[in-house]
Amino acid sequence: MRQPKSDLQNSQNIEHVAKLANLPLSNAELAIYSEQLDKIIDYINQLNQVDTKGVEPTFSVREITNVFQTGEQNQSLTATEALQNAPVHKDNFFVTKGIFED
Amino acid sequence: MNQDGYELVIGLEVHVELNTKNKMFCNCSTDYFGQPANTHICPVCLGLPGALPIINHEAIQSCMKIGLALNCTVAENSRFERKNYFYPDLPKGFQISQYRWPLCTGGWLEVSDMNGQANKIRINRVHQEEDTGKLTHSNRNSLVDYNRSGIPLVEIVTEPDFHDVESVRDYAKKLQQIFRSLGVSNADMEKGDMRLEANVSVRPVGSQELPDYRVELKNINSFRFMVAAIEYERSRQIAALEKGEELTQETRGWNEEKKETYLxxxxxxxxxxxxxxxxxxxxxxxxxxxxxxxxxxxxLPEAKIRRYKQDLSLPQSAAQVLASDSNLSKVFETALEISAGKLTALTVANKLINSQNGASLLPEKVVQDLLTSKEGLIEDNNEISKLAQEAIKENAQVAEIYRKGKLTAIQSLIGVVMRKSQGKADAAKVKETLEKLLNSES
Known part of the structure; x- marks a missing residue:
């Protein structure tokens, strides 16, 4: 079983996960999600108690292999079609907030 | 500062864009070079919700070819995984890559180090993934073009077996030759077809242990800069260790203006x-x-070099030059075949190596030129002299015209000698010999 974690550890974890998921969370939200994530982890830990030794994990419910493209070429979208839902675009480009080479 | 007593420990990751017809997971054309932005895209490579990827078999075959060329084993079971990160070059929020079940594993490639010594570099894995879109940074915005998104990309990861930059250089060169001979990529570093990342650390000479840190050199677009960055890191890291500082895991880039790496x-x-x-x-x-x-x-180039040396008795250097360029070796082998034994392998090899554009020459022309030119053979003065005397005797009238002052008549005598020698005589020498003979007999 998982060792109970301190509140501090929890809030650091949730901050890390939020950062990875690119979610800007307020302190109030961090508290709410922290609690929710705890419950999820408890649930997973409950599942982890089942002995699955020697059982192949299922990554896909369809037991098929080697599915390949047919080789034909599709008509691509036009730039106009591709850009029609973009909040900001310029010339043929999607425009995002400045992402500088870090 | 004494930099001796330490050695570099380097592992390389090479990414190579495949030249398949279609993208990795959709049927978009890969022929986007020089085309307007966002014209070679579809719901799959744009990462639109609900779009489903389908694997490109041609790419998988190319990936296996690369793996086999690097002496890897192809996995019985291989899987793709999602590599999650947020960056606008990837519209899905993840890259489809391979992690726990790579297509090819456990290979090696032999490279030469700075002392010319051959060493085996172990290949950890050769796996299949997809390329990302291209970002252009302008003012406060970034412009995104997804034409490159989903182009098949193969990643080749070595063990940390490099200890000097010469080996790194040789490895990159050999990989490029392999990609080109296999025909799986143009492997043009300038165009970004082939990209290098290096994990660099240093350790005391004699130590067999891996250092507990490594510095990842990334986003370095030119091979020359990569070599400079590795050399800079060597000095920087040794200096830090000598001062008793602790080095940590980090990613660094190269600043060409300042000639230094930066965090x-x-x-x-x-x-x-x-x-x-x-x-x-x-x-x-x-x-x-x-x-x-x-x-x-x-x-492959290595096998070709062996064959040129063993079967054709070419020296290592010539064999290497010819085998390093598949177009050049094709011209060489075709020319040798056409010459049907009239030319030695070394003669043909030298001609091609000494030509500036050997790879684009017509094999027929190469043979013809060689047979009629100096390198074509008969340079022996006695033999040329014998043929010249025959020519004068058989064409006494022409010789007489020359002696009377019509010097151009010698051309026809040169022609006779060339025919007698089946085009193998050195034309300049023939002319010289004829002149001598004709003038002395007058």
Whole structure:
């Protein structure tokens, strides 16, 4: 079983996960999600108690292999079609907030 | 500062864009070079919700060819996984890559180090993934072009077996030759077809242990800069260790103006990619295709060099130059065949190596030129003299015209000698000999 974690550890974890998921969370939200994530982890830990030794994990419910493209070429979208839902675009480009080479 | 007593420990990651017709997981054309932005895209490579990827078999075959050329084993079961991170070059929020079940593993490639010594570099894995879109940074915005998104990309990861930059250089060069002979990529570094990342650390000479840190050199677009960055890191890291400083895991880039590396990402910010199996792609079981693929694979540069040395008695240097360029070696072999034994392999090899554009010459022309030119053979003065005397005797009238002052008449005598020698006589020498004979007899 998982060792109970301190509140501090929890809030650091949730901050890390939020950062990875690119979610800007307020302190109030961090508290709410922290609690929710705890419950999820408890649930997973409950599942982890089942002995699955020697059982192949299922990554896909369809037991098929080697599915390949047919080789034909599709008509691509036009730039106009591709850009029609973009909040900001310029010339043929999607425009995002400045992402500088870090 | 004494920099002796330490050695470099380097592992390389090479990415190479494949030249397949279609993208990796959709039917978009890969022929986007020089085309307007966002014209070679579809719901799959744009990462639109609900779009489903389908694997490109041609790419998988190319990936296996690369793996086999690097002496890897093709996995019985191979899978794709999602590598999660947020960056606008990837519209899905993840890259489809391979992690726990790479297509090819456990190979090696022999490279020469700075002392000319041959060393085996162990290849950890050769796996298949997809390329990202291209960002252009302008003012406060970034412009995104997804034409490159989903182009098949193969990643080749070595063990940390390099200890000097010469080996790194040789490895990159040999990989490029392999990609080109296999015909799987143009491997043009300037165009970004082939990209290098190096994990660099240093340790005391004699130590067999891996250092407990490594500096990742990334986003370095030129091979020359990569070498400079590695050399800079060597000095920087040794200096830090000598001062008793602790080095940590970090990512650094290269500043060409300042000629130094700079911190891009520290340990705390290290990526956490949360790989998990791509549920939309079924498992690959392609090891049974290896026999067929091996049959289709062309002769690789290393094997070619061996054959040129053993069967054609070429020196190492000539064999190496010819084998390093598959177009050049094709011209060489065709020319040698056409010459049907009239020319030695070394003669043809030298001609091509000494030509500026050997690879684009017509083999027929090469043979013809060689047979009629100096390198073509008969340079022996006695033999030329014998043929010249015959020519004068058989064409006494022409000789007489020359002696009377019509000097151009010698051309026709030169022609006779050339015919007698089947075009193998050195024309300049023939002219000289004829002149001597004609003038002395007058």
């Amino acid at each position: 891009q990402r520290g340990k705390e910010e290290a990526h956490d990619y949360r790989y998990f199996p791509e549920p939309d792609l079924p498992e690959l079981q392609v090891a049974s295709q290896v026999v067929q693929i091996k049959k289709e694979m062309p002769e």
